[in-house]
Amino acid sequence: MSEKIHLTAFTKDELAEFVQNIGEPKYRAKQIFKGLHERRLPSFDEMTDLPKNLREKLNEAAQVSTLTVESRYVSVDGTRRFLMKTHDNLPVETVFIPTESRDTICFSSQSGCPLKCDFCLTAKLGLLRNLTAGEIVEQIIIVLNDVYGIGAETPHGTNLVGMGAGEPFLNFENLIKALSIMSEEDGLFIVPNRVTISTAGIVPKIYEFAKLEKRPHLAISLSAPNDELRDKLMPINKRWNIEELFAAAKDFERSLRKGERFTFEYVLLGGVNDTDEHARSLADLLNKHGLTRVKINLIAHNSAEPLEYRPSSREQIERFKKILESKGVDAYLRTPRGRDIYAACGQLAAKSEPNLIQIGR
Numbered sequence: 001m002s003e004k005i006h007l008t009a010f011t012k013d014e015l016a017e018f019v020q021n022i023g024e025p026k027y028r029a030k031q032i033f034k035g036l037h038e039r040r041l042p043s044f045d046e047m048t049d050l051p052k053n054l055r056e057k058l059n060e061a062a063q064v065s066t067l068t069v070e071s072r073y074v075s076v077d078g079t080r081r082f083l084m085k086t087h088d089n090l091p092v093e094t095v096f097i098p099t100e101s102r103d104t105i106c107f108s109s110q111s112g113c114p115l116k117c118d119f120c121l122t123a124k125l126g127l128l129r130n131l132t133a134g135e136i137v138e139q140i141i142i143v144l145n146d147v148y149g150i151g152a153e154t155p156h157g158t159n160l161v162g163m164g165a166g167e168p169f170l171n172f173e174n175l176i177k178a179l180s181i182m183s184e185e186d187g188l189f190i191v192p193n194r195v196t197i198s199t200a201g202i203v204p205k206i207y208e209f210a211k212l213e214k215r216p217h218l219a220i221s222l223s224a225p226n227d228e229l230r231d232k233l234m235p236i237n238k239r240w241n242i243e244e245l246f247a248a249a250k251d252f253e254r255s256l257r258k259g260e261r262f263t264f265e266y267v268l269l270g271g272v273n274d275t276d277e278h279a280r281s282l283a284d285l286l287n288k289h290g291l292t293r294v295k296i297n298l299i300a301h302n303s304a305e306p307l308e309y310r311p312s313s314r315e316q317i318e319r320f321k322k323i324l325e326s327k328g329v330d331a332y333l334r335t336p337r338g339r340d341i342y343a344a345c346g347q348l349a350a351k352s353e354p355n356l357i358q359i360g361r
């Protein structure tokens with residue numbers, strides 16, 4: 001266990017208190033914050049705008065980074081999967097997904113996950129532990145530095161999605177703190193409007209999330225149109241069922257800003273939740289609750305052993321989408337990215353395989 005303080009986890013106020021406690025003027029906190037987050041420097045030694053004796057003090061008491069990159073894989077579609085390790089040797093996975101107009105980084109909020117979604121590989125790991133705010137922020141810094149170079153400008157800005165390993169709302173405090181640190185203008189400057197958090201349905205936290213002043217977008221993983229099936233696919237449904245989840249979604253809808261919508265994610269599993277009847281029930285469910293500012297993201301299941309589910313056929317996915325649309329529901333098909341390197345949705349399980357293409361450092 002590392003004894004040194006992880007400064008990447010500190011808000012500006014906490015950093016100001018820290019520098020005063022080590023006998024330094026408060027303004028040094030600003031320089032350190034910039035060095036960590038805007039310039040994305042990997043060590044205090046590289047913060048050459050700080051006096052040498054301060055850098056020495058910082059090296060003694062604190063550290064910039066705690067995660068190490070174990071392996072990096074690149075997909076034929078340009079997606080990169082980073083397998084990292086915490087100081088206590090636990091896996092953390094982060095995925096970089098480039099498109100022509102923007103980049104998206106999918107980060108993890110926990111090492112492993114305690115929820116037992118039946119179609120998800122991460123579930124097989126169980127919960128190893130919550131990630132700290134610093135470990136969440138550091139994932140983004142590592143990926144940006146790796147893709148663009150240390151501190152280099154990112155060409156299109158960065159979108160974040162909290163859809164990697166773990167249930168973000170079971171690590172709420174650290175998540176919100178990390179997002180707040182990342183939103184600072186003289187830091188990473190990734191504002192909440194560029195962030196989407198995905199929950200499997202931790203109902204009380206959906207209410208809490210709705211009340212946040214600076215709130216990211218929300219996606220709720222649904223994946224079944226009735227309790228019987230959802231109990232099986234996503235056992236969290238036994239704790240908060242579809243009625244309770246939709247009541248929270250309705251409350252959340254009232255908090256939406258002008259032009260904003262929220263999302264239900266629906267993973268399509270061949271022959272399990274993808275029939276015409278399922279599509280009709282799903283549309284009826286949404287219409288019954290009068291949710292109007294919602295869209296459905298259909299996600300083709302990504303096969304990965306030892307999961308026994310198979311993906312839906314292309315034709316059935318199209319039929320499913322058409323049925324939803326015919327009943328007035330906005331549905332989109334999410335293109336799977338990085339399937340070949342186990343970076344796609346539901347595939348994150350710290351898989352490290354010699355036959356996958358690793359990127360040289």
Ligand code: SF4
Nearest residue numbers: 113115117120123166
């Ligand atoms: S789908 Fe998400 S919430 Fe469910 S087990 Fe996997 S990581 Fe956890």
